[in-house]
Amino acid sequence: MEACVLIFDCGATNLRVVAMAPDGNIKASHSFPNATADDPFFKGGKIWSLEIIWDKLCAASKAVVDQLKDVEIIGVSVTTFGVDGTLVDFEGNLKYPVISWQCNRTHPILKSLDKYIDLYELYEKTGVYPYDFNTIFKLLWFKENHPETLKDSRFLFMPSLLVNLLSGVQVNDATMLGTAMIANLSTQEVSIPLLEKLGIPAALFGTPAQAGEVVGTVTKKASEASGIPVGVPVCLSGHDTQFAVFGSGAGLDEPVLSSGTWEILMCRSKKYSATAQQLDLGITTEFDAEKNMYDLGVNYVASGLLEWVGNHFFQDVPKKQRYQIMVEEAEQVPPGANGVAVDPNFYDPTNDAGGAISGIKLATSRGEIYRASLEALALTLKNALHVLEKAADFKARKIICVGGGSKNSLWNQIKADVCGIPIQLIAQKETTVLGSALFTFTGVGYYKNLKEARSSIDYQPYLVEPSVNKNTYQQLFENKE
Structure with missing residues (x-):
């Protein structure tokens, strides 16, 4: 049978599932609009509803799978916008909704950053430009407003939240870590000294894995929701920009x-x-x-x-x-x-x-x-x-x-x-999906x-x-x- 991989592409305005062949041709795709929701716990706050996003992606996945005739799905991966994620317990239950990068609640955190660390020192360690929506400022917001959420928790970026729903595995990827303003530039790993200085548990992020690594397989529950066969390998992708750059050639x-x-x-x-x-x-x-x-x-x-x-x-x-x-x-x-x-x-x-x-x-x-x-x-x-x-x-x-x-x-x-x-x-217009697909095809050994x-x-x-x-x-x- 002909092979393909499925890419769950979660963007700020559209949610898509794309089936891509090894030569980069799209076999099938389906999409739904995406939008932020109001935060029920913070007046004026903007969040992503993970439940709504998951339901729409699963509906798109079923529509795509139904179009695939004599095509074997050999892998699935997820790519999304950077920075965003949230704290979950060890069973994967959200402790707070996913705060959107479009929310301005962390603007005061950036303004008062010097009570934690000098801005230039932070930039020198991490290299990430200090946008007020960066992950680090959300973590400090949790520390100041909901410190209980930091206990016995894991922070999962948006791609990993969806990977967890697909496979039951909690693991972050390096490309999302690279957007968070918490990683050491030279080692490309979580900066434990930095998080300790900020009073944030370093264990929140676990040990991130590299793009293309197979981290699990589609569970029975996820198969019933998405239409993807049980046991299909789930690979890591991550931040959409990195895969668009790679996919561009x-x-x-x-x-x-x-x-x-x-x-x-x-x-x-x-x-x-x-x-x-x-x-x-x-x-x-x-x-x-x-x-x-x-x-x-x-x-x-x-x-x-x-x-x-x-x-x-x-x-x-x-x-x-x-x-x-x-x-x-x-x-x-x-x-x-x-x-x-x-x-x-x-x-x-x-x-x-x-x-x-x-x-x-x-x-x-x-x-x-x-x-x-x-x-x-x-x-x-x-x-x-x-x-x-x-x-x-x-x-x-x-x-x-x-x-x-x-x-x-x-x-x-x-x-x-x-x-x-x-x-x-270039003829390839879907370079984010293409880049993610190439890592997935390589990860599963194609x-x-x-x-x-x-x-x-x-x-x-x-x-x-x-x-x-x-x-x-x-x-x-x-x-x-």
């Missing part, structure tokens, strides 16, 4: 832009540095999907801003047609959006003022606002690239763009024009190693070259870089 020092709710510009490296200068530049360093490698990157909200524009200015357009109409209207607007400008800092922990839209007139159209948003995000990308080139000591000749944002042809062209270098697209797994993929790369608008954007943005 990028080599060392080749910048990859994972474009989604957040845009994350990263390059894979065998070296790292976490200095005060890099912190001031906004560099985050995470663990690559491959052991003993690092992903240096810059993060910022991207499609999250574009979704906000769509929800507020294109409400009359049905959601299925909204994306197309937004692009079509913006294509009629010249570079510079007729003077409309957007400050895209809708999420910046150092800027309480937030973003802004300026240059609006009575005749301003929603297409101008959308195009101005695309241009502002492209300038953010250009500035991020300069920072990354400086930190990793390389010069980019192209940017590999993957993720949902790579499907926006207008945005791709604006990025190429603003950055002044080609944007490389491929001998990751090199062989990735060599089986026909990426069919093609370039979006800068157009004549390149010079126009250089003039428009010369004082904004």
